[in-house]
Amino acid sequence: xxxxxxxxxxxxxxxxxxxxxxxxxxxxxxxxxxxxxxxxxxxxxxxxxxxxxxxxxxxxxxxxxxxxxxxxxxxxxxxxxxxxxxxxxxxxxxxxxxxxxxxxxxxxxxxxxxxxxxxxxxxxxxxxxxxxxxxxxxxxxxxxxxxxxxxxxxxxxxxxxxxxxxxxxxxxxxxxxxxxxxxxxxxxxxxxxxxxxxxxxxxxxxxxxxxxxxxxxxxxxxxxxxxxxxxxxxxxxxxxxxxxxxxxxxxxxxxxxxxxxxxxxxxxxxxxxxxxxxxxxxxxxxxxxxxxxxxxxxxxxxxxxxxxxxxxxxxxxxxxxxxxxxxxxxxxxxxxxxxxxxxxxxxxxxxxxxxxxxxxxxxxxxxxxxxxxxxxxxxxxxxxxxxxxxxxxxxxxxxxxxxxxxxxxxxxxxxxxxxxxxxxxxxxxxxxxxxxxxxxxxxxxxxxxxxxxxxxxxxxxxxxxxxxxxxxxxxxxxxxxxxxxxxxxxxxxxxxxxxxxxxxxxxxxxxxxxxxxxxxxxxxxxxxxxxxxxxxxxxxxxxxxxxxxxxxxxxxxxxxxxxxxxxxxxxxxxxxxxxxxxxxxxxxxxxxxxxxxxxxxxxxxxxxxxxxxxxxxxxxxxxxxxxxxxxxxxxxxxxxxxxxxxxxxxxxxxxxxxxxxxxxxxxxxxxxxxxxxxxxxxxxxxxxxxxxxxxxxxxxxxxxxxxxxxxxxxxxxxxxxxxxxxxxxxxxxxxxxxxxxxxxxxxxxxxxxxxxxxxxxxxxxxxxxxxxxxxxxxxxxxxxxxxxxxxxxxxxxxxxxxxxxxxxxxxxxxxxxxxxxxxxxxxxxxxxxxxxxxxxxxxxxxxxxxxxxxxxxxxxxxxxxxxxxxxxxxxxxxxxxxxxxxxxxxxxxxxxxxxxxxxxxxxxxxxxxxxxxxxxxxxxxxxxxxx
Numbered sequence: 001x002x003x004x005x006x007x008x009x010x011x012x013x014x015x016x017x018x019x020x021x022x023x024x025x026x027x028x029x030x031x032x033x034x035x036x037x038x039x040x041x042x043x044x045x046x047x048x049x050x051x052x053x054x055x056x057x058x059x060x061x062x063x064x065x066x067x068x069x070x071x072x073x074x075x076x077x078x079x080x081x082x083x084x085x086x087x088x089x090x091x092x093x094x095x096x097x098x099x100x101x102x103x104x105x106x107x108x109x110x111x112x113x114x115x116x117x118x119x120x121x122x123x124x125x126x127x128x129x130x131x132x133x134x135x136x137x138x139x140x141x142x143x144x145x146x147x148x149x150x151x152x153x154x155x156x157x158x159x160x161x162x163x164x165x166x167x168x169x170x171x172x173x174x175x176x177x178x179x180x181x182x183x184x185x186x187x188x189x190x191x192x193x194x195x196x197x198x199x200x201x202x203x204x205x206x207x208x209x210x211x212x213x214x215x216x217x218x219x220x221x222x223x224x225x226x227x228x229x230x231x232x233x234x235x236x237x238x239x240x241x242x243x244x245x246x247x248x249x250x251x252x253x254x255x256x257x258x259x260x261x262x263x264x265x266x267x268x269x270x271x272x273x274x275x276x277x278x279x280x281x282x283x284x285x286x287x288x289x290x291x292x293x294x295x296x297x298x299x300x301x302x303x304x305x306x307x308x309x310x311x312x313x314x315x316x317x318x319x320x321x322x323x324x325x326x327x328x329x330x331x332x333x334x335x336x337x338x339x340x341x342x343x344x345x346x347x348x349x350x351x352x353x354x355x356x357x358x359x360x361x362x363x364x365x366x367x368x369x370x371x372x373x374x375x376x377x378x379x380x381x382x383x384x385x386x387x388x389x390x391x392x393x394x395x396x397x398x399x400x401x402x403x404x405x406x407x408x409x410x411x412x413x414x415x416x417x418x419x420x421x422x423x424x425x426x427x428x429x430x431x432x433x434x435x436x437x438x439x440x441x442x443x444x445x446x447x448x449x450x451x452x453x454x455x456x457x458x459x460x461x462x463x464x465x466x467x468x469x470x471x472x473x474x475x476x477x478x479x480x481x482x483x484x485x486x487x488x489x490x491x492x493x494x495x496x497x498x499x500x501x502x503x504x505x506x507x508x509x510x511x512x513x514x515x516x517x518x519x520x521x522x523x524x525x526x527x528x529x530x531x532x533x534x535x536x537x538x539x540x541x542x543x544x545x546x547x548x549x550x551x552x553x554x555x556x557x558x559x560x561x562x563x564x565x566x567x568x569x570x571x572x573x574x575x576x577x578x579x580x581x582x583x584x585x586x587x588x589x590x591x592x593x594x595x596x597x598x599x600x601x602x603x604x605x606x607x608x609x610x611x612x613x614x615x616x617x618x619x620x621x622x623x624x625x626x627x628x629x630x631x632x633x634x635x636x637x638x639x640x641x642x643x644x645x646x647x648x649x650x651x652x653x654x655x656x657x658x659x660x661x662x663x664x665x666x667x668x669x670x671x672x673x674x675x676x677x678x679x680x681x682x683x684x685x686x687x688x689x690x691x692x693x694x695x696x697x698x699x700x701x702x703x704x705x706x707x708x709x710x711x712x713x714x715x716x717x718x719x720x721x722x723x724x725x726x727x728x729x730x731x732x733x734x735x736x737x738x739x740x741x742x743x744x745x746x747x748x749x750x751x752x753x754x755x756x757x758x759x760x761x762x763x764x765x766x767x768x769x770x771x772x773x774x775x776x777x778x779x780x781x782x783x784x785x786x787x788x789x790x791x792x793x794x795x796x797x798x799x800x801x802x803x804x805x806x807x808x809x810x811x812x813x814x815x816x817x818x819x820x821x822x823x824x825x826x827x828x829x830x831x832x833x834x835x836x837x838x839x840x841x842x843x844x845x846x847x848x849x850x851x852x853x854x855x856x857x858x859x860x861x862x863x864x865x866x867x868x869x870x871x872x873x874x875x876x877x878x879x880x881x882x883x884x885x886x887x888x889x890x891x892x893x894x895x896x897x898x899x900x901x902x903x904x905x906x907x908x909x910x911x912x913x914x915x916x917x918x919x920x921x922x923x924x925x926x927x928x929x930x931x
Contacts, residue, residue: 026078032046099117100226118143129181141173141228182228190246191242204220204225209655210700212697221424300376313553331390336368340364345856388408441482443477453467470696578634581627651665658866735765735769765830775805782799803832807905813856
């Protein structure tokens with residue numbers, strides 16, 4: 001630069017990542033400690049990121065002595081405090097009373113005939129379920145005398161007045177919580193009342209499979225250790241008086257439900273029952289209109305009224321988040337408080353001399369928010385929104401600067417102190433992620449909006465009507481897309497798919513925010529004030545857009561365009577890398593694309609002509625480093641699961657209870673692939689093991705693809721789960737026996753075949769199903785399509801008997817649900833030797849076959865069975881025979897999914913199990929959501 005030359009640079013606006021305060025880093029460390037108590041690898045990984053962030057920020061602020069002397073120690077202490085607090089707050093299983101142990105012993109004498117006890121328990125929580133069912137969380141469970149039939153009641157008031165005091169138990173009550181699921185009693189029990197019914201008790205046991213959700217851990221965290229079941233015809237009596245808050249809430253809910261639009265169909269006169277599982281005080285019980293079923297979900301968080309097909313369509317359309325009670329719903333509740341402030345100020349304007357309007361709005365909004373928190377049942381997503389409102393309101397009253405990050409961290413810290421185990425709930429995780437995404441990408445959205453809709457006129461923030469609408473639509477679409485972007489790997493890991501119909505949010509969310517929610521809350525307020533006419537008008541009007549939405553989704557579904565593709569479920573390292581990329585993306589986009597270049601003005605001498613140059617666009621190195629680290633983690637999350645796949649043949653008997661699903665995987669030099677034998681059960685109530693158990697296992701770090709699917713026979717516990725898999729997986733071949741499913745399953749089965757375009761291939765004895773060079777399945781039974789079943793078992797005796805063979809050596813023998821006579825025939829007419837035997841018919845006594853056991857001479861016997869308290873998972877006679885023949889028995893009910901890894905045809909397999917018991921050698925599948 002020449003002597004005397006002057007330079008002036010005009011700085012361009014910058015968008016930089018937030019600099020967290022020390023207390024915020026401390027909250028991060030405490031939360032990481034809670035995660036580390038359950039998942040050490042993920043917890044220490046988060047702690048390492050926190051330490052890097054704290055040290056970098058302290059170094060930038062020239063606080064180097066503090067950074068290296070104090071901050072790491074402080075973060076470690078907070079991390080340890082979070083882990084210790086989680087261990088302390090984790091519930092411990094209470095001891096079983098004597099009567100419970102005797103009940104389990106009685107069940108053990110006959111595992112296939114569950115005994116019943118007449119029990120009573122106090123209702124702690126009521127969870128409505130679809131199709132007229134209800135789930136109760138009971139405490140103080142104890143046996144009582146047998147129950148006498150009660151006279152039906154004709155109204156809610158009579159039901160409450162007829163409630164008597166609970167019977168005195170004659171045994172020591174169980175101190176833990178018990179989950180009871182059954183048909184909703186009439187009247188519906190409330191918190192504080194007592195329920196009496198004949199029940200069968202069993203320990204809580206879930207479906208323990210590799211890389212999948214652990215349902216038993218979910219219940220253990222809530223101190224629920226036992227499950228109680230009752231038959232559909234069981235007499236259930238409700239006694240005692242409910243809690244005052246529960247009674248008031250139920251009255252308001254029932255009054256609101258009574259004003260919702262219903263179909264013009266009435267039940268027969270004089271009948272009393274339930275409407276979608278809810279007790280109704282009227283004698284005529286017409287069902288709710290489809291659109292009206294969404295309003296209880298929007299107001300009270302009750303989705304039990306929504307039909308299963310509508311629920312599935314809403315999930316596929318990416319609109320399910322709008323039904324969860326969260327900040328949007330709390331915002332409309334707070335709006336009522338703000339309206340009250342304006343009304344008070346209109347009558348007495350001098351009130352602003354005592355309290356400013358923002359302060360008064362916060363003070364009046366707090367009781368309204370508390371009221372709606374109580375009315376909505378305080379789900380975690382709504383509790384998070386309430387805690388954010390309280391935290392941000394407190395910072396505002398203290399005149400401290402605050403942003404969304406402050407409110408979110410304060411809310412998570414408060415919830416963690418109340419219950420650290422709540423952080424493992426997917427509802428809270430998704431709710432917190434959505435707020436974090438909004439806070440992260442909102443500045444970028446503002447910059448893009450200013451580019452798309454430049455300011456018109458001289459007034460600041462003065463936009464035309466068209467510009468305002470355009471900005472509003474842009475912010476709505478931008479926010480929806482960014483939330484889905486940040487949450488995508490978690491949604492895929494949790495639900496297996498991510499919808500593609502994000503534009504539907506542009507139609508639904510404006511209707512929800514400007515029409516449905518205001519009308520619904522107005523109807524709710526009018527109901528509480530006794531203005532039934534106004535409430536009916538508002539609720540009927542609010543249900544119309546809901547009806548339009550469901551009709552639109554039904555048309556899209558019938559046209560075949562409403563779909564949510566299954567995607568590979570990611571490793572937790574991929575999720576961490578994805579979040580790092582998402583954290584750096586808005587700032588890099590602004591720096592490289594949106595940020596205007598700085599202007600540098602050179603003036604050699606005063607008064608001379610100025611020279612202008614343009615400075616290049618610049619991104620801070622830490623952002624580039626963060627993006628590179630995110631990309632590296634994503635790559636590691638993809639490659640690590642692939643590197644862990646062992647060479648050879650893997651046979652896995654999945655834990656699907658009293659059903660069957662077996663996975664065969666091969667990674668050989670010549671070929672790699674997978675085949676599935678059976679897929680679990682599909683219940684008419686909507687619980688589909690193929691969708692909720694088998695598919696998550698198959699899609700962990702793998703595409704939804706199967707080289708072959710084999711169905712041993714058409715019973716619901718073998719074929720039911722395959723319906724979903726045939727529809728959503730790319731299947732090479734579908735092989736089956738010659739029988740047909742029942743009428744209910746036949747409809748879904750035929751639809752799945754039409755959708756997939758598969759043509760089933762029937763196989764019988766003598767056929768060979770090739771899987772890879774040297775690897776395949778020998779079909780040992782049935783003996784042809786003309787064979788007549790030799791017993792009354794029907795399709796069970798037409799089950800496929802299969803032997804997995806590798807280079808001529810039998811690895812595993814599966815015999816479906818065949819009975820003793822067919823098994824003896826197989827043993828005498830076929831080569832059946834195998835290293836492992838899957839017990840036929842889930843270990844039932846009708847499948848006892850000592851001749852088959854001797855001919856197969858297996859190293860192990862496996863059984864897919866439900867859990868029974870006695871631990872007798874196979875019939876006692878079968879267990880005794882296997883013990884005499886020195887054949888160890890592995891049961892999925894005890895060990896979870898059982899894996900057999902064959903490195904060579906003649907070597908003994910390595911046995912791995914999901915649970916850490918009964919394992920040889922001591923290596924287990926990792927059972928975590930993100931692993």
